[in-house]
Amino acid sequence: MNEIEIVVRIASALALGTVIGLERQWRARMAGLRTNSLVCLGAALFVVLSAMTPGDASPSRVAAQVVSGVGFLGAGVIIRDGASLRGINTAATLWGSAAVGSLCGAGLYLPAALGAGAIVVANLALRPVARTVERHSRVGTDPEEPVHYDFKAICRDADEAHVRALVVQAVSTGGFALRGVHSEDIDASGKVTVTARLAATRRDDKVFETAVSRLSLEPGVSSVSWRVATRDEVDL
Known part of the structure; x- marks a missing residue:
């Protein structure tokens, strides 16, 4: 892997992480532009490091460790608010950013771009759908029974x-x-x-x-x- 390929992989991870983070920053979430960009970039760096290191450090094994590490990071943005939990969607977005970064670090640019687009679409398009379903749902009870x-x-x-x-x-x-x-x-x-x-x-x-x-x-x-x-x- 030459220097140009390394630059492209890192730059693509930063760019796609920024795309994901812009939507979170626009909605004023705890993990916004910088956090998602850094998570995506960090995951790409780890995978690039494994690709440049001979021996047991295969990209797939390093990516598995990235998933575990981001899990701890995502748990930090989850807050208990009374009987409900806040921040689960943001934690899931961080997890997706790490996956996009891992794909960029492995040189799989098309799946990475599609994944980043799907994350943004899910956060934007599914939000009103979720609210509509929530308004018409009856949690734990039949509509006829209070x-x-x-x-x-x-x-x-x-x-x-x-x-x-x-x-x-x-x-x-x-x-x-x-x-x-x-x-x-x-x-x-x-x-x-x-x-x-x-x-x-x-x-x-x-x-x-x-x-x-x-x-x-x-x-x-x-x-x-x-x-x-x-x-x-x-x-x-």
């Missing part, structure tokens, strides 16, 4: 009335229907469990995560939690 939630707060006995009002206020938003609220003493501990049962046409956990954060700041509240009620519990 989702039931139990929202529970443990507080001091003296704060029961105040906490009941806060629980109702915190969860009676976002299209949820309040089915009932009841309180129960916890032995002789001087504490009370306030439980609210709610129903919704589709599952939406973010409202409850926000309510948990809000009630946790109350001085009289010692514990706040929520869960999806089972069908057997709803029928009781």
Whole structure:
């Protein structure tokens, strides 16, 4: 492999990584233009190094190690947001950038260009499709059967009335229907469990995560939690 071929392989990796990164930068994602460009370029450099090194360092073996390394890098951009995860799509894009860079490092320019184009198209064209499917989906339930939630707060006995009002206020938003609220003493501990049962046409956990954060700041509240009620519990 001569010097011109090395330059072409590295330059093509940088160019295709930039194409992928432009879309991520435009959407203001955590891993944007520079990150995707560097991942693609780094993968190409490793493969070029293996191609120039005689012995056991074959390009396919080095590419396998690149995949493992990028996996750790992608895990760093995944963030837990309540009950959901953010950054998975960005991590997958980084993984694809590494694959494109590996192809460039191996001199397979056509598959690399097609792969980079497919990644950009997937991020752009499939986004509205995914939103449309999400709007019309019913997560974990039939369209005719609502989702039931139990929202529970443990507080001091003296704060029961105040906490009941806060629980109702915190969860009676976002299209949820309040089915009932009841309180129960916890032995002789001087504490009370306030439980609210709610129903919704589709599952939406973010409202409850926000309510948990809000009630946790109350001085009289010692514990706040929520869960999806089972069908057997709803029928009781």
